[in-house]
Amino acid sequence: MTTTRGVGRPxxxxxxxxxxxxxxxxLEQGYAATSVAEVTMRAGVSRSTFFNYFDTKSDLLWTxxxxxxxxxxxxxxxxxxxxxxxxxxxxxxxxFAADLGPxxxxxxxxxxxxxxxxxxxxxxAVRRLADVRDAVATHLRGRGATALAAEAxxxxxxxxxxxAVRAWSLRGxxxxxxxxxxxxxxxxxxxxx
Numbered sequence: 001m002t003t004t005r006g007v008g009r010p011x012x013x014x015x016x017x018x019x020x021x022x023x024x025x026x027l028e029q030g031y032a033a034t035s036v037a038e039v040t041m042r043a044g045v046s047r048s049t050f051f052n053y054f055d056t057k058s059d060l061l062w063t064x065x066x067x068x069x070x071x072x073x074x075x076x077x078x079x080x081x082x083x084x085x086x087x088x089x090x091x092x093x094x095x096f097a098a099d100l101g102p103x104x105x106x107x108x109x110x111x112x113x114x115x116x117x118x119x120x121x122x123x124x125a126v127r128r129l130a131d132v133r134d135a136v137a138t139h140l141r142g143r144g145a146t147a148l149a150a151e152a153x154x155x156x157x158x159x160x161x162x163x164a165v166r167a168w169s170l171r172g173x174x175x176x177x178x179x180x181x182x183x184x185x186x187x188x189x190x191x192x193x
Contacts, residue, residue, distance in 0.1 A: 015053045015063065017043040019104055022060040026108075030116035031057070058117075058124040064103040065128060065165070068096045073135035085143035086153065089136050090186055093161055097182040100165070102173035109169035125162055132158035160185035 021042035025034040036057055040050050054060055072092055079088045112121055137154035141147060164182040171181070 014045050019060050026115040058120050061104045061108040065105050068100050069131045072096050076139035085140050094179050097178040106169040106173050109166045129158045129162050156189050160189045
């Protein structure tokens with residue numbers, strides 16, 4: 001039996017090379033001054049390879065976070081519903097936090113001014129906040145919450161997650177664990193109930 005191998009790097013390797021090249025360039029010359037062409041040249045891949053993985057330049061910073069959002073949505077869909085809907089969500093957000101390691105998004109928040117990310121980082125964070133909100137709201141609606149209540153609580157819990165990721169990044173991911181910071185944020189939301 002003859003097997004054929006694909007030509008080129010494995011998908012994960014190309015994506016990782018693009019992420020690494022982008023972070024290096026953002027730190028060296030700033031986000032705005034870095035083009036997609038420069039990122040692909042530094043990574044040694046084609047422009048089309050870039051767009052196979054990423055829609056925008058800012059997406060380079062959010063890969064691990066985006067993967068965790070997909071995993072969160074899947075876990076919430078498969079949730080055994082043994083707890084209250086909110087407890088289910090908070091438990092799954094803690095899993096999200098435990099699984100998200102110090103990566104490019106932590107670097108981006110910590111080095112926001114050096115990289116010159118400014119508005120682009122905020123807009124990318126808002127997009128992720130909406131993705132988390134939608135996953136949470138879908139779960140809550142499935143458990144009987146009204147659409148408005150599900151979206152409002154989903155936004156609050158998504159905001160707690162994003163605030164925790166930012167605070168964790170600024171405190172230094174090696175100094176404090178993200179699940180601890182997330183718990184602080186969740187406690188803060190709960191205190192407002």
